[in-house]
Amino acid sequence: MTPFSRRAVVAVAVACLVTGCGGGGGSADDGPAATATPGDRPSAAAGSPVSGPRPPARSVPVGLQIPAIGVDTPVVRLGLAPDRTVEVPPITADDPAGWYRYSPTPGRPGPSVILGHVTVGAHGDGVFRHLARLRRDDGITVRLENGTAARFAVTSVRTVAKADFPTEDVYGDTARPELRLITCGGPLEDGEYRDNVIVFAALRATAP
């Protein structure tokens, strides 16, 4: 009615509006946050599109089969050596493959790394003796502790000098579930292999 009361009403209305905007801003923040969370793993989402296989639950690998080169072996866990290099499987007659335990479990987004020997000294050939023979689309099956299996297909095979080991390509984050199989290769120089053979593979399916 009076100018004062009008001002009061206007002030109250403005206050309500401001308060309302504040609340709305909060939910808007939630919005981006909610989209950012999946955005953290968009790679996973983008890397495993609608047609892509669903990643299996996290479970450590216990077995590895590569029919193309006759590999069917148990898988042990590997960590880091005191010099911060990756541990390697034991040198035994029936040497197993080893999963690098600081990499994702096979089938989960990221590069899961499995290593094996090409030769095991006096015992002869290692479990990954013929790894370099693998070709694109060859199948690799990793059996997991929970009874499921992750099936991969080879995407590429590279032989690289140890001096130029492609750390980023091997251990760098990937959008989709991938697998790396690593062994030694190339000529022997002073009793040591000069190269590494690295097999890159991508998840194709999971089996119960």
Added chain:
Amino acid sequence: MRRNVLSAAALACTAVLATAMPAFADDPSPVPDTTAAPTDSREQAAETDPSPVPSDRGAAEATPAPAEDTDGVTVVPRGAPDTGDAPVAGQSGGDGMLIGGGAAAVLAAGGAAVFVVRRRASGA
């Protein structure tokens, strides 16, 4: 008028008292106690200083451990993996020795047989 003045004075006194109460309440507040408390905690922190050091180291070692629960490589190893124990040269040498030894044994047996046969023939 007097009533109004008196009531106004009473109201003013009440207001003064009301505003003064928090001030009174502040005074007895255990200021020294609160100052003593932080020093105690600092001393305690100083006493517990040594423990964080090992705990930090422990954390550094433990951090990579739960990699199984995460996606992505949590600790990138140094250098290239040494996944090949070169075949022992002695292994093939051993095989060669076995073959050579076998051949020598066969030759010796053959020679002995020839010797025996000739001796029998000459004796007859």
